[in-house]
Amino acid sequence: MNGGQDLGGTHGHGPVKPEPNEPVFHDEWEKRACALTLAMSAPGGWNLDMVRFARENRPPREYLSMTYYQIWFAALERMTKERGLVSDDEIEAGHSLYPPKPVRRVLSPGDVAKTLHRGGPTERDTNTKPVFAVGDKVRAKNINPLTHTRLPRYVRGHVGTIERVVGCHVFPDSNAHGGGENPQWLYTVRFDGRELWGADSDATIKVSVDAWEPYLSPTT
Amino acid sequence: MQLRTRALETILIEKGYVEQAAIDQLIETYEKKIGPRNGAQVVAKAWVDPKFRQWLFEDGTAAIGSLGFGGRSGNHLVALENTASVHNMVVCTLCSCYPWAVLGLPPLWYKSAPYRSRAVADPRGVLRDFGMELPKDTEIRVWDSTAELRYLVVPMRPAGTEGWSEGKLVELVTRDSMIGTGRPKHPGELP
Amino acid sequence: MSGQDHDHHDHEHSELSETQLRVRALETVLTEKGYVDPAALDLLIETYEKKVGPRNGARVVARAWIDPAYRARLLKDGTPAIAEIGYAGRPGEHIVALENTPKLHNMVVCTLCSCYPWPVLGLPPVWYKSAPYRSRAVADPRGVLADFGVTLPKDTEIRIWDSTSEMRYLVLPMRPAGTEGWSEEKLAELVTRDSMIGTALPKSPKDIAK
Numbered sequence: 001m002n003g004g005q006d007l008g009g010t011h012g013h014g015p016v017k018p019e020p021n022e023p024v025f026h027d028e029w030e031k032r033a034c035a036l037t038l039a040m041s042a043p044g045g046w047n048l049d050m051v052r053f054a055r056e057n058r059p060p061r062e063y064l065s066m067t068y069y070q071i072w073f074a075a076l077e078r079m080t081k082e083r084g085l086v087s088d089d090e091i092e093a094g095h096s097l098y099p100p101k102p103v104r105r106v107l108s109p110g111d112v113a114k115t116l117h118r119g120g121p122t123e124r125d126t127n128t129k130p131v132f133a134v135g136d137k138v139r140a141k142n143i144n145p146l147t148h149t150r151l152p153r154y155v156r157g158h159v160g161t162i163e164r165v166v167g168c169h170v171f172p173d174s175n176a177h178g179g180g181e182n183p184q185w186l187y188t189v190r191f192d193g194r195e196l197w198g199a200d201s202d203a204t205i206k207v208s209v210d211a212w213e214p215y216l217s218p219t220t
Numbered sequence: 221m222q223l224r225t226r227a228l229e230t231i232l233i234e235k236g237y238v239e240q241a242a243i244d245q246l247i248e249t250y251e252k253k254i255g256p257r258n259g260a261q262v263v264a265k266a267w268v269d270p271k272f273r274q275w276l277f278e279d280g281t282a283a284i285g286s287l288g289f290g291g292r293s294g295n296h297l298v299a300l301e302n303t304a305s306v307h308n309m310v311v312c313t314l315c316s317c318y319p320w321a322v323l324g325l326p327p328l329w330y331k332s333a334p335y336r337s338r339a340v341a342d343p344r345g346v347l348r349d350f351g352m353e354l355p356k357d358t359e360i361r362v363w364d365s366t367a368e369l370r371y372l373v374v375p376m377r378p379a380g381t382e383g384w385s386e387g388k389l390v391e392l393v394t395r396d397s398m399i400g401t402g403r404p405k406h407p408g409e410l411p
Numbered sequence: 412m413s414g415q416d417h418d419h420h421d422h423e424h425s426e427l428s429e430t431q432l433r434v435r436a437l438e439t440v441l442t443e444k445g446y447v448d449p450a451a452l453d454l455l456i457e458t459y460e461k462k463v464g465p466r467n468g469a470r471v472v473a474r475a476w477i478d479p480a481y482r483a484r485l486l487k488d489g490t491p492a493i494a495e496i497g498y499a500g501r502p503g504e505h506i507v508a509l510e511n512t513p514k515l516h517n518m519v520v521c522t523l524c525s526c527y528p529w530p531v532l533g534l535p536p537v538w539y540k541s542a543p544y545r546s547r548a549v550a551d552p553r554g555v556l557a558d559f560g561v562t563l564p565k566d567t568e569i570r571i572w573d574s575t576s577e578m579r580y581l582v583l584p585m586r587p588a589g590t591e592g593w594s595e596e597k598l599a600e601l602v603t604r605d606s607m608i609g610t611a612l613p614k615s616p617k618d619i620a621k
Contacts, residue, residue: 008522008573009550013542016558018605022536024460029434031460034534035452036438043446052524061333068525068540073434086440094436100444109450116458121504122577144341150575152522154549166505166578186576197550204568207549210576 001053001146002153004060009154009197033073043103046079048120049176053148054079124183126168131213132187136162138216140189140209148176151215155207158195159219163208164188171212184212255324258289259372260393262322263404264386266299267377277301280372284322294321296369300361300400307358308373309346309400311339312365319370323395330399340364350401373398378406464533465604467498468581471531472607473598475508476586486510489581498530505578506531509570509609516567517582518555518609520548521574528579532604539608549573559610582609589616 007013025031041051054075056063063071080086083101090097107115132138140155150172166186174182193205232238262284266273276283280297284290290297297319300308312318313336318326329335338346343360347353354360363371375397381389391410396402441447471493475482485492489506493499506528509517521527525540538544547555552569556562563569572580584606590598600619605611 005523007542007545010542010546013546016538016541016543016547016555016610018536018538018559024464024534025456026537027431029428029431031456032434032438032452034459035455036434036441036447038455039447039451040441055524059333064542068537070430073430073437077433077437080437080441085444085446086437090440091433091436094432094439096440096443100446103446106446106448107451108448109454112451112454112458116455117499119499119504120577123505150523152573152575154522166576169576186578188572188578190570202551202553202569204566205552205571206568207571207573209573210578212576 001056001148002144003056004058004063005056006153008152027069029073030069033069033076037072037076039107040076040080042105042107044079044083044085045104046083047175049148049170049172051075051079052172053176056148122170122183123167124170124181126183126185128168128185130165130185130187132162132165132185132216132218134162134165137219138162138187138189139219140211141215141217143215145173147173149173149215151211152209154196155189155191155209155211158191160189160191160195160208162187163190166210169212171214173212173214184214186210186212187216189216250320250325254320256322256393256395256398257390258287258324259319259322259395259398260390261287261386262289262299262372263374263393263398264389266374267381267389268384268386273374276374284372289321291321293317293370294319297322298369298371300363300371300373302373302375302400304376305357305359307354307360307400308371309339309343309360309362310365310371310373311336311362313337313340314364314366317365317370319372321370322372323398327395347401350396352402373400375404378404380407459529459534463498463530465531465602465607466599467496467533468528468531468604468607469599469602470496470595471498471508471581472583472602472613473595475583476590476598477595482583485583493531493581506581507578508581508583509572510583511585511609513585514566514568516563516569516609517580518548518552518569518571519574519580519582520545520571522546522549523573523575526574526577526579528581531581532607536604556610559605561611582607584613587613587615 025034037051041048055071058074066074077091081088085101087098137159138161139159140151140157142157143149143151164187166188168183169186170181171184174180187210188208189211190206190208193202193207196207229243233240262276265287266276272283276299280299281290281295283299284294284297300310302308316326316331318330335346340362343362344354365371375393377389378392381392392405392407394402394404397404438447438452442449471485474496475485481492485508489508490499490504492508493506509519511517522545525535527535527539544555549571552571553563574580584602586598587601590601601614601616603611603613606613
């Protein structure tokens with residue numbers, strides 16, 4: 001979606017302000033919000049692409065004025081409520097009011113290290129062949145879905161070069177909305193800075209994105 | 221906000237940069253005097269007078285100026301003709317440009333993110349928000365007011381108004397119909 | 412609840428922010444329903460607060476500086492090379508190492524959210540996840556580097572990698588001069604987190620000289 005999260009190339013946000021000796025978490029609640037999010041993905045039965053969409057799917061004004069973990073937590077609340085795992089009145093009350101729903105798996109302390117170590121690889125086997133090869137010129141499509149996509153606006157319509165054929169990976173545009181993993185060939189596409197930002201911009205810049213095949217059209 | 225505005229106004233007046241009476245006049249003008257009634261008169265005239273209508277589409281500023289309307293945000297007016305096959309809609313995606321001279325100050329929804337973001341991408345969806353559904357094959361022209369041109373939609377004259385006077389037709393022309401997000405009233409809707 | 416408990420409860424509430432309350436409430440509800448185990452939550456927090464951090468990436472870089480064969484393996488396929496040192500897992504399943512050279516400087520961003528190579532760098536800092544960096548890195552990297560006090564030669568090519576997929580990027584900065592014969596451990600001290608994101612250069616020997 002063309003939401004507040006699609007920030008590449010937007011203006012007005014001011015300088016980057018690193019915090020010296022920044023702690024990993026700035027508040028106790030941030031730790032809990034982070035851990036809860038990680039621990040709920042199995043019982044919640046959702047995937048990372050769904051989580052990302054739940055985070056970005058709000059008015060840009062909200063997205064831009066919330067802190068990072070506030071966004072995480074808002075998405076966690078939304079997803080647990082959507083799946084009927086918790087309800088608003090329970091959160092208001094601060095404790096469970098209704099019986100739990102059966103869930104497939106709960107993360108135990110003993111499994112934490114193993115689960116983190118295993119991660120969630122997204123590469124999948126396929127019988128198909130990639131359409132593009134290294135060195136091919138491609139044009140990023142001008143798509144504007146209301147749903148989740150990982151093609152940022154600042155590259156849409158622009159011509160780049162295939163730098164790398166990454167492999168066949170889970171396709172977020174489907175996976176975020178219950179359309180299944182639908183793995184597609186994934187490429188790293190390199191764009192000239194001037195192609196993206198105009199003839200007057202810095203000539204020494206090149207920007208790449210990782211783009212799935214459905215995002216790209218051949219061009220000469 | 222009230223305190224801050226009042227404070228700044230006081231200071232500007234005390235320093236002699238602005239005059240209280242002028243400010244009051246400005247407020248009175250846009251609160252009470254200049255409003256969509258101006259544009260309604262333009263539209264009603266175009267409905268009854270073919271020569272004026274032609275002039276209006278050829279040179280909006282001059283034709284509208286001839287009725288005594290113009291000036292601020294009305295120096296460069298373009299009238300847009302709605303037909304059976306083309307529907308016009310006006311927006312300012314970048315801020316809130318609006319033909320003040322004929323419509324007064326814009327409503328909040330016109331200046332807000334939902335309209336500004338969706339009008340150019342999903343005009344049918346926006347029209348649905350206004351309770352309006354157009355035939356599938358109607359062309360929708362969205363005009364983004366990015367320069368100093370200001371756009372006034374001239375909606376189609378409602379049926380059942382043959383022989384009506386200009387004065388009576390004015391009653392049918394709504395503000396939203398001149399932005400392109402509504403239809404004029406039809407005769408049955410008048411009290 | 413006794414009168415005393417109730418007073419303490421109220422006093423606490425008045426000090427907590429709304430978000431804090433809601434987080435606590437949701438955690439309580441989820442725990443009571445058995446969806447999450449508080450001990451698992453504590454372990455997750457401990458892992459990312461104390462165990463996994465940029466020291467991991469620094470070791471990878473230091474080894475690459477010292478061992479040309481390892482460097483070659485790392486640049487060819489980051490994931491297994493990093494696993495050799497013992498770091499792997501979510502989200503770091505697909506790591507690509509990016510080599511800085513005198514002519515080329517790499518910088519990593521996630522304009523769309525905050526994708527970051529957790530296994531080698533831990534959790535990302537706030538600036539990495541915020542609008543100023545996400546908006547400007549791809550358009551004005553030199554301006555961003557200036558915010559970090561870094562100026563590169565005018566003709567250095569700058570490559571910005573927007574992490575739009577599950578590929579995660581780790582910058583391999585150039586080995587500072589004057590470090591001939593240094594041990595891996597000592598070299599690792601020069602490797603800062605920001606140098607592995609691409610918004611800084613590694614420390615030089617005089618930076619850590621005492």
